[in-house]
Amino acid sequence: MDGKFVAWADAQVHVLTHSLHYGLAAFEGIRCYKGQNGSAIFRLPEHVDRLFESAHIGLMQIPYDRKQITEAIVETVRVNKLEACYIRPLVYIGYGAMGLYPGENPINVSIAAWKWGTYLGDEALAKGIRARVSSFTRHHVNVSMTRGKISGYYVNSILAKREVKADGYDEAIMLDPEGYVAEGTGENVFIVRRGVLKTTPLTSILEGITRNSILQLAKERQIPVVEERFTRDEMYVAEEVFVTGTAAELTPVTEIDQRSIGTGTPGPITKTLQKAFFDVVGGIDPAHRHWLTPV
Ligand code: PMP
Numbered sequence: 001m002d003g004k005f006v007a008w009a010d011a012q013v014h015v016l017t018h019s020l021h022y023g024l025a026a027f028e029g030i031r032c033y034k035g036q037n038g039s040a041i042f043r044l045p046e047h048v049d050r051l052f053e054s055a056h057i058g059l060m061q062i063p064y065d066r067k068q069i070t071e072a073i074v075e076t077v078r079v080n081k082l083e084a085c086y087i088r089p090l091v092y093i094g095y096g097a098m099g100l101y102p103g104e105n106p107i108n109v110s111i112a113a114w115k116w117g118t119y120l121g122d123e124a125l126a127k128g129i130r131a132r133v134s135s136f137t138r139h140h141v142n143v144s145m146t147r148g149k150i151s152g153y154y155v156n157s158i159l160a161k162r163e164v165k166a167d168g169y170d171e172a173i174m175l176d177p178e179g180y181v182a183e184g185t186g187e188n189v190f191i192v193r194r195g196v197l198k199t200t201p202l203t204s205i206l207e208g209i210t211r212n213s214i215l216q217l218a219k220e221r222q223i224p225v226v227e228e229r230f231t232r233d234e235m236y237v238a239e240e241v242f243v244t245g246t247a248a249e250l251t252p253v254t255e256i257d258q259r260s261i262g263t264g265t266p267g268p269i270t271k272t273l274q275k276a277f278f279d280v281v282g283g284i285d286p287a288h289r290h291w292l293t294p295v
Contacts, residue, residue, distance in 0.1 A: 019092035023152025026054035030087040035283030040292035057148035086116035119247035128254030129170035134160040138174035138182035157185035180229040187243035210244040240267030
């Protein structure tokens with residue numbers, strides 16, 4: 001926290017921390033994998049860049065440079081002796097003036113790391129999940145600037161997630177204000193239709209680093225890809241659907257709104273790309289070692 005290692009139990013903030021009240025904070029979700037060449041952080045420079053971009057969009061000046069934040073992330077994994085973990089850097093407006101205008105409040109930075117297994121469960125990765133289109137609309141571009149991974153934006157995600165979980169589904173798929181598919185509560189969405197891999201363009205979604213990796217892995221395998229918006233019914237009649245994210249990795253979606261997708265089991269393109277992804281993060285694929293920062 002703010003440049004010092006703090007014991008887990010002492011990692012506390014004042015109850016009047018500005019971000020805690022109003023939700024303006026920037027964060028990242030990063031994974032460190034234990035691969036065949038030891039532990040390594042997946043696409044760390046891209047995550048650090050996005051953290052700085054999110055803070056910039058939110059008018060928060062991080063009091064460290066990218067090199068310092070990068071080194072602090074690696075060091076946090078090292079001192080915790082974690083082989084595989086999830087890493088959560090957070091830039092927040094600290095204790096000071098209350099009220100919306102943050103004035104001279106400090107910008108605080110914390111980095112936490114902990115062991116975290118699969119986000120949607122091992123079975124979800126192998127067999128796929130059941131999703132529902134949310135009754136909540138995803139962000140309008142001039143309400144929430146979605147290039148930023150900003151804490152307050154996740155109120156919308158949490159409401160959507162709780163709604164579908166209460167109804168027995170695993171994940172919510174959210175539509176944009178015009179009714180086109182936007183993203184999951186913490187994932188980007190891909191479909192395969194007539195052999196073409198399609199994903200939402202970046203207009204009103206988070207610029208997912210897993211999304212970017214999957215697009216690249218698909219192109220390398222000569223799978224045709226387009227970034228083009230699509231509707232919920234196109235998703236219903238797709239041969240395959242999957243979601244991507246640091247937490248969710250690449251999770252097949254086999255049912256949406258009571259309609260089974262394709263054969264109702266993870267499809268061939270989904271399985272090919274999932275294997276490609278796990279080969280990269282596991283250090284098995286030599287062509288993408290530059291995506292891994294050894295710890
Ligand atoms: N969309 C949202 C809303 C997210 O929270 C995430 C997770 N960070 C993603 C997409 C996927 O982004 P990434 O692959 O960089 O984790």
